[in-house]
Amino acid sequence: MTHHSLLGLCTGYGASLVLTALAFATVVLGADGPTAVLVTKVCILAAAQLVVQARYFLHLGFSERGDWNTAVFAYTFLMVLVVGVGSLWIMNNLAYNMMTPQETDSYMLKR
Amino acid sequence: MTHAHTLKDNRTLFGFWLYLMSDCLIFASLFATYAVLRSATYGAPGARELFSLEFVFLETVILLSSSFTMGLTVYFAHKGKRALMFGLLALTFCLGTAFIALEVSEFSHLIQEGLSWERSAFLSAFFTLVGTHGLHVLCGLIWMIVLAIQLALPRYHEIVMRRLICLSLFWHFLDIIWIGIFTFVYLFSFIV
Numbered sequence: 001m002t003h004h005s006l007l008g009l010c011t012g013y014g015a016s017l018v019l020t021a022l023a024f025a026t027v028v029l030g031a032d033g034p035t036a037v038l039v040t041k042v043c044i045l046a047a048a049q050l051v052v053q054a055r056y057f058l059h060l061g062f063s064e065r066g067d068w069n070t071a072v073f074a075y076t077f078l079m080v081l082v083v084g085v086g087s088l089w090i091m092n093n094l095a096y097n098m099m100t101p102q103e104t105d106s107y108m109l110k111r
Numbered sequence: 112m113t114h115a116h117t118l119k120d121n122r123t124l125f126g127f128w129l130y131l132m133s134d135c136l137i138f139a140s141l142f143a144t145y146a147v148l149r150s151a152t153y154g155a156p157g158a159r160e161l162f163s164l165e166f167v168f169l170e171t172v173i174l175l176s177s178s179f180t181m182g183l184t185v186y187f188a189h190k191g192k193r194a195l196m197f198g199l200l201a202l203t204f205c206l207g208t209a210f211i212a213l214e215v216s217e218f219s220h221l222i223q224e225g226l227s228w229e230r231s232a233f234l235s236a237f238f239t240l241v242g243t244h245g246l247h248v249l250c251g252l253i254w255m256i257v258l259a260i261q262l263a264l265p266r267y268h269e270i271v272m273r274r275l276i277c278l279s280l281f282w283h284f285l286d287i288i289w290i291g292i293f294t295f296v297y298l299f300s301f302i303v
Contacts, residue, residue, distance in 0.1 A: 006186060013179040020175065020293075024168050027298050038302045046294040050287060057182055057283040069128050076132040080139040087143035 012056025019049045127277045131284045141240040151232035158300030167297040170213050177206035178286040185279045204255045214245045
């Protein structure tokens with residue numbers, strides 16, 4: 001985790017800059033495209049960015065025997081997903097169940 | 112470096128890593144709060160009207176560059192090139208300060224428009240999330256000053272090296288959190 005190489009650092013920097021530019025270009029140039037496609041593209045770019053940073057800057061290995069840092073990172077990632085997705089799920093469900101009669105009408109009409 | 116030292120290094124770094132991961136969960140809850148409240152604007156302008164993509168792009172490039180120079184600092188510290196190490200640490204500090212300055216200018220601009228955290232639930236969540244990240248960056252900057260003084264002292268070299276590696280992990284971690292912020296706060300505001 002502490003062994004930096006000059007080439008690795010430069011690769012990581014270059015890759016993260018390219019990914020950032022791509023993410024911004026996706027939103028600026030494709031702003032009128034379908035929402036689902038844009039969301040997917042931006043999320044994939046963010047995930048790629050995460051992998052690049054973890055690999056080249058944090059030096060998380062995925063092959064070393066008994067690498068606890070990577071195990072803890074993976075566990076934290078899972079917890080982050082549980083907190084994030086779980087909150088959105090619960091709060092959406094709450095909003096759905098707490099609709100006023102008027103909101104229910106317009107919701108049913110939309111279906 | 113002796114075997115005992117590397118073992119102690121690994122333990123310290125693992126402990127620091129655990130702290131970073133628990134910090135990650137704080138940010139996760141703030142991200143979740145923001146995601147839930149982002150449409151609760153209470154009549155105030157929403158995310159799309161307030162943010163400028165060019166501005167955020169500049170902030171992102173500055174923070175990414177500072178992460179790179181921090182990596183280089185550790186690299187040259189390992190090589191024993193002290194002059195380069197100090198120069199790059201100073202550059203990292205300047206980039207971090209520039210980032211904070213941009214963020215403060217964005218915040219003060221919003222507050223002057225009457226759009227502070229008191230205005231809507233969305234703005235509360237936004238200021239808390241981005242402000243917490245900014246506060247971390249500020250702590251990192253103070254840490255850099257303290258560490259630069261320690262690095263300049265001739266004694267305790269190995270202990271100080273370990274602290275430098277902890278600082279670099281902290282800094283890279285903040286960079287990763289910023290990826291989350293620019294994706295889910297700024298870019299998403301122009302999509303969804």
